[in-house]
Amino acid sequence: MHDHCTGIANIMTTNKLDTLEPLGSLSMTDRVENSLRLYFTESGFKPGDSLPNEQEMAQKLNVSRNVVREALSRLRMLGMIEARPRRGMVIAQPDLLVGLEKVMNPSLLSQDNLKDVFELRLILEMGIAEFLFARKTEQDLNELEAIVASQNDARVVSKEEEIAFHGKLYEMTGNDTFKRFQTLLMPTFDHVFTGYYNQSKKIEIPNPVTHHDLFKILKTGTVEEFRKAMYTHLAVYFASIL
Amino acid sequence: MHDHCTGIANIMTTNKLDTLEPLGSLSMTDRVENSLRLYFTESGFKPGDSLPNEQEMAQKLNVSRNVVREALSRLRMLGMIEARPRRGMVIAQPDLLVGLEKVMNPSLLSQDNLKDVFELRLILEMGIAEFLFARKTEQDLNELEAIVASQNDARVVSKEEEIAFHGKLYEMTGNDTFKRFQTLLMPTFDHVFTGYYNQSKKIEIPNPVTHHDLFKILKTGTVEEFRKAMYTHLAVYFASIL
DNA sequence: ATCATTATATTTGTCCTACAAATAAATTTT
DNA sequence: AAAATTTATTTGTAGGACAAATATAATGAT
Known part of the structure; x- marks a missing residue:
């Protein structure tokens, strides 16, 4: 001291x-x-x-x-x-994300900031494959499988189901800050996409990738396969910006 | 009002x-x-x-x-x-990252937080390929090429050169928040790695990827090639954690 | 001597009052 | 009507007071 x-x-x-x-x-x-x-x-x-x-x-x-x-x-x-x-x-020990947490109010953010947040989530989702494959455990996979099994219709996924599945992935990275960060971004991401979706034509993805697909690849596939599948899983979002 | x-x-x-x-x-x-x-x-x-x-x-x-x-x-x-x-x-318009900016002091952060920050930069680097390829312009590529040309020794890259090259990549994503976020992470990333490096054996990467390599792939290659190259470029860092 | 209990001292947390500084709004002048 | 001036309003800062919550010191019991 x-x-x-x-x-x-x-x-x-x-x-x-x-x-x-x-x-x-x-x-x-x-x-x-x-x-x-x-x-x-x-x-x-x-x-x-x-x-x-x-x-x-x-x-x-x-x-x-x-x-x-x-x-x-x-x-x-x-x-x-x-x-x-x-x-x-x-x-004391600072809180890395408390500031971000407190300002994350979509009504106050500029359109540019909202777009940035939307994209940031996508960037982060695309970036975690190496960590998932390096750190997945048998228990993680079992828990992820249980989450997927509890999700009835793979084509119509609720927000809660999205949060449960992706949240488990975030947890599996073993990076608490990342998990918390992504969790903070999700509501705003959803807010942005909901606004976009209500104004635009529906985007159809020819061969959509489900949570179950992602789980299977994470269990027995490769990093590259997983990432490709994740991109397809998120294709509707990518298509709205790129 | x-x-x-x-x-x-x-x-x-x-x-x-x-x-x-x-x-x-x-x-x-x-x-x-x-x-x-x-x-x-x-x-x-x-x-x-x-x-x-x-x-x-x-x-x-x-x-x-x-x-x-x-x-x-x-x-x-x-x-x-x-x-x-x-x-x-x-x-007023909140500042998404001002809180993070103010607490980003390595002396105050826990070891867990430091590790998280270190990894977060890697996750983000691995996640931007789609954005780079979708948004690169002729001018961007010219500027990136000039940066690479100004860097003398591809094997011994200074911090400033790292910041210049990667900073340009961040800018090319067209996501200001991402750029600012990554820029905030860099000093702490470096602090963490410097601490690790001084305590550990040197890690040798068999076929290291240079900034110039990354530039060439970004110019004429594919997203997948770029990402693979980025992983190899960052291999010394990944090897220290995974 | 050691440990537990009690008392005291210190600092933060909250309240109050006062007034200077910087506009935003109102008024006056052209 | 537009420009200039004045006024009113609110924030920013200062200083004083005292309650609340400990951290520290003192006392008592074993």
């Missing part, structure tokens, strides 16, 4: 941000937030390390405690710090 | 969060933040819409103005709102 309480004032006074005048000038809260993050980086803080208390930070940065609190509130939201009565602020 | 000022108090009082007692109980700031985001979603707010002023929100939510300000500060950081003197808060 480090106590790096002497660094803040230096950071704030030498902060390069003072020499830039961006389009919207920065509030004191913005400045304090930037200073604190820079301070964390330059001091090599690790989870568990203690920070100076709010009053001390306010004094060193020549701002009121309110401004410090507003900046700290932001960092708290990102999971970068935790507050302890008497002990003060402690560095 | 909508004025939805009657919804907030209802949201706060009926907020399901009041019935849950999570491990760490929520501060008022957390609650206000959650209420506001829910309010945005349920009211279907769009960029440009006006929000009630701080004082009014504080009254309706039965909290002090400071608490409202702390919550709003968070939303401001995410780009979801902008403040205007006299006019008040206005809904």
Whole structure:
């Protein structure tokens, strides 16, 4: 546990941000937030390390405690710090995706962003084959098979069934961040496609690939076969953008 | 432009969060933040819409103005709102990746998160082939060729050269969010691999694929060939995890 | 001496008041 | 009607106060 309480004032006074005048000038809260993050980086803080208390930070940065609190509130939201009565602020393990999670509201996003999210899911689906084949276990395959067996009509797949099947694939990659990321993208993906689908002609795929097909290839096929099948499985989506 | 000022108090009082007692109980700031985001979603707010002023929100939510300000500060950081003197808060276009950007500090991330980030870049690299082939232009290819030509030794590629080449590929996908996301991942990817590389035996790839090879395939080859080549290009990284 | 219990000190969390700064809107002038 | 000026409104920042929740210190029991 480090106590790096002497660094803040230096950071704030030498902060390069003072020499830039961006389009919207920065509030004191913005400045304090930037200073604190820079301070964390330059001091090599690790989870568990203690920070100076709010009053001390306010004094060193020549701002009121309110401004410090507003900046700290932001960092708290990102999971970068935790507050302890008497002990003060402690560095914590950030949450990589909490920011994305909080802004993922289709009403607020631009058309460009919505399109980007839609495509991002497709990029990610096409990218996981190596991981699936390298990390699949007997148990994974059994569970995936059970999911597929519980899905009645392979041609008409509900959202829940999509989420169950693909969610299991994501889990099988052994990459929690990836799983969480894809899971975050799905509702918006669906929102985008629903909007598109309602406005366009129906796209027919000659030989659609089902969840069951994907399962079989994952069980006994090759990476390349799986990826090709995944592309066909997602063809209706690819056809809407490429 | 909508004025939805009657919804907030209802949201706060009926907020399901009041019935849950999570491990760490929520501060008022957390609650206000959650209420506001829910309010945005349920009211279907769009960029440009006006929000009630701080004082009014504080009254309706039965909290002090400071608490409202702390919550709003968070939303401001995410780009979801902008403040205007006299006019008040206005809904804005969120920034999908600003949260990720702010927490991407390897010292703070867990080993699991670092591994996830490392792999996520690989997943994404393997997933973009379809987009590259569908969207490449003559100009893109010329620019990519110039980048490759400026890179002297195909076997010893600097970080800057990596960023230049791969960054151009990302740009060619036509997906700005993807480009920005991958660009965010690169320093941490490098940090992870540098740590691994310094601790492990050197991995030799029998027939390494260079940037120039990738360029040629992208110009005149097929999606499958490109992806296979990309896998080989990244083989040293895949070998370190799979 | 060690462990458990209690008390105290410290910091955060929330509230309040005040006023400067930056517009957006209203009013006046041309 | 358009431009210039003034006013009103809201945000941004400051400072003070005190309750709540521990972390730390002190005390008591074994």
